Amino acid sequence: MDVSVLFLAMPQLSRHLDPSPTAALWILDSYSFVIAGLLITMGSLGDRIGRRRLLLIGATIFGAGSLLAAFAGSPGMLIAARALMGFGGATLLPSSLAIISTMFPDSRERSRAIGVWTAAFAGGAAVGPIVGGLLLHHYWWGSVFLINAPVVLALWFAASLLPADSRDIDSAPFDLLGVLLSVAGILGVVYTIKHVALAGIDATTIVIGVAGVALLAWFIAHCSRAEHPLVDLHLLRNPRFAVAICTTLAAMMSLAATTYLVNEYLQSVTDRDPLGAAVLGIPMAATVCVFSLGSATIVARVGLRRAFIAALLVCAAGMLTLQGTGVHDGLWAFLVGSAIAGVGYGTAFSLVSDVAVSSVPPERAGEATGISETSFELGQALGLALLGSLAAIVFARTLDPTGPAFRGTLTDAITAAGGDGRLVDAAKSAFLTGMHTALGTAAVILLVMAAITAAVLPREEQRSAAD
Template sequence: MVADVPADIAAPTPRRAWFGLAVLMLPVLLVSMDVSVLYLAMPRLTHHLHPSGTEALWILDIYGFLLAGLLITMGNLGDRIGRRLLLLGGAAVFGVGSVIAAFAVDPTMLIAARALMGIGGATLLPSSLSLISTMFPNPAARARAIGVWTAAFAGGAAVGPIVGGVLLQHFWWGSVFLVNFPVLVILLAVGPFLLPEHRVTTDAPFDVVGVVLSMAGILPTVYAIKHAAVDGPDLIALITGVVGVAFLIVFVRYEQRAAHPLLDLTLLRSNRFAVAIGSSLIGMMSLAALSYLSSIYLQSVTGREPLDAALLGIPMAVTVFVFSLSAARITEKVGARTGFIAALGAAAVGNLLLLGIGVDGGVWAYMLGSAIAGVGYGIAFSLVSDVAVSSVPPERAGAATGISETSFELGNALGLALLGALASLVFQRGTGPSGEHFDGTLDEVLSAAGDDAGLVHAARASFVDGVHIAVGVGGGLLVLMAIVVAVVLPRNR
């Protein structure tokens, strides 16, 4: 006997849902673009606002701190007050923050605006992804929709530097923020008509203590990781890291006893969900290190302008986009287990191909390796999002996606801190023609070297050695994660 299939799952997906998906892509593109576009704007922004070194770091980091710290909270809040309401409210906050940032007259004003954008951004990702579970009850259609969502997120991160380069070439630095405003106006105008509302009907109290403990744990931990990546593992990184980890331990223990927890730890008992979180964490670690180090390599080692360096990243952007869209069809044929293994393996091969880059050549290795890695990342990240949504009942989708998006943010921070710091350590232990070690960043050493061709070549060679070690470790971690998937997940589909 064949079991009856629920009518909403068996029914074809209405056209309205696909139009709604197109609307959901708008905030996803903006959130992902905003992370990468600011790096290009910093030199011109610094020239006009004159931030101190500490203020410059806060301009860059406050957005990511609040994004990472609030994702779990916002995912749960959307389940309760309404995902569409939270999405549109967050878009308004993001838009206001963007306008303030565009016309900021001093570093403090810009930091405050970036903080507003981080709060708004934290509502957009879990709300948009969890709305997909409501709009697409059919598993196959939902998987394809999540592929589109992932492609938009990855595409925004890749296109961000290109858009930023074009804007900065023709307009003032604030244009990289102001471009968000018309897109958000479109979202606020059409979202109420095309997006359904979904909220959980419950009398259970909201876990306010869990919110406080989660932020008290996540924010210092992320700060410590980022601080260690920039300034090395000093006392500040150690103290904030210990405080953050201590609060995270208290948070986990409290959630285990809470009657209505913010974080449903039982989700991690699912092998599929745990594998998805592990894959996103390791995948983002390797991707963050690859993107950050290759950007420095293309500009400071090969001597390219920022826009030219961004254009060399197009092959990777294309493969991530295409294979995010194709992930649903691939995993329908081979299953999630084989899909994860193949995706992680392709990302590992791509990272290891970067061992072919050098001071006097090897850009081909970057383009080929990053394109192959993009195949793996596109499939893996679509699978992660699909598993996060499909592993829980629709009423818990916001909470589950909050956890998965937090793992992406933590993976990004860990990649920059751990693998970035490893590359920096290898670089600084290199030696110049006179046997001296390098002190500071590659750009600082090159600036001090002046016309000393021997010192310049030695510094660049030492940096390339650091990149080789970092991407080698990243590739190795991806292989280990693929082995974990092969052992943990069953062979059946």
């Protein structure tokens, strides 16, 4: 709910805080980057100190960050508040999914429960923009963060319904070096990608990029040698688990870029208010919800391998259908394309979560789900950094292909047009060109991932899953 509301609030937030294009992406990305860096750590921590305890600690931190974000007076303060929310959020996903693995040891019941868990994401995506649209219609942009407060309070009151804390009795020390290497490496690489895309290459960017890659290489080497590594690389040798992680990255890259760009399209290109844009997003949220609940049935009928491949192909079909959107027409393409993509996303994300918790013993569920959810959040961050930056580059170059690249947003370009209808239409058309390029690239990534899945997953997986 929180993520979907922020996408909706970005145009209004940008008008009030006036962030630079780089700062605007960091407002969106800081949350995901922190989560991506800490999810594995928090999953392992929950296995040791107790999943319910960590869930409540993280919810408190998440709520505090939400309050700071609501009353942020500058882009820098909002970025910091979002990072704090990411720190708290990093405890919520692995803890909740690990609790499910303990509550439902039977594989069929667990698959259904994970479908419900995944559908909760779609429910939040559907309800969040409606609530956020109403808030933005009547109040300031910061009100969208305050909706987290009652959810956190409800979690505290409902915590007594959860089973007693389960944990891993292993008292092995934390891999602090692994934590530092993973966080620093991820941030370094993603910062380099974002900076090069928006501002070009300079000496500082080269140094940070090389350092980031080196730190990630060191992290991998460290995990392969350490007695108690942060990431058990043996999990990634399982073809099902490896495909699930790569599927998450590809799907979340495309979904994050799509959500960000189409909300800008609906509000700034078609001139709809936040509530009107939110209502148009319901078909996609509904299909995600329905097909995440039905993913277990799909696997039982066609097998895990075919389900993974079909989910990726359907997502790509949705991205390609969105190419039909236009400045003055093409709303049908948005509604149909987003609904089709929702079918694939709902199926894929449920499959990924199921594979994550079924690949390891219950006492290590936090570690496995931490890896899975790290790919989820990192995919979102990379989608905004890579595909979002690609859309921004094409937009800037389309506005003036011969002059210096335009560094502003679509809102800046419309404001600079000064009410000239021809220039406004040109700016909107340039934005659509960038959006279509980014979503077309996302479709290619999904198709490539579908081909890799078909080649890597053995056909026997289909029969075993069906059995």
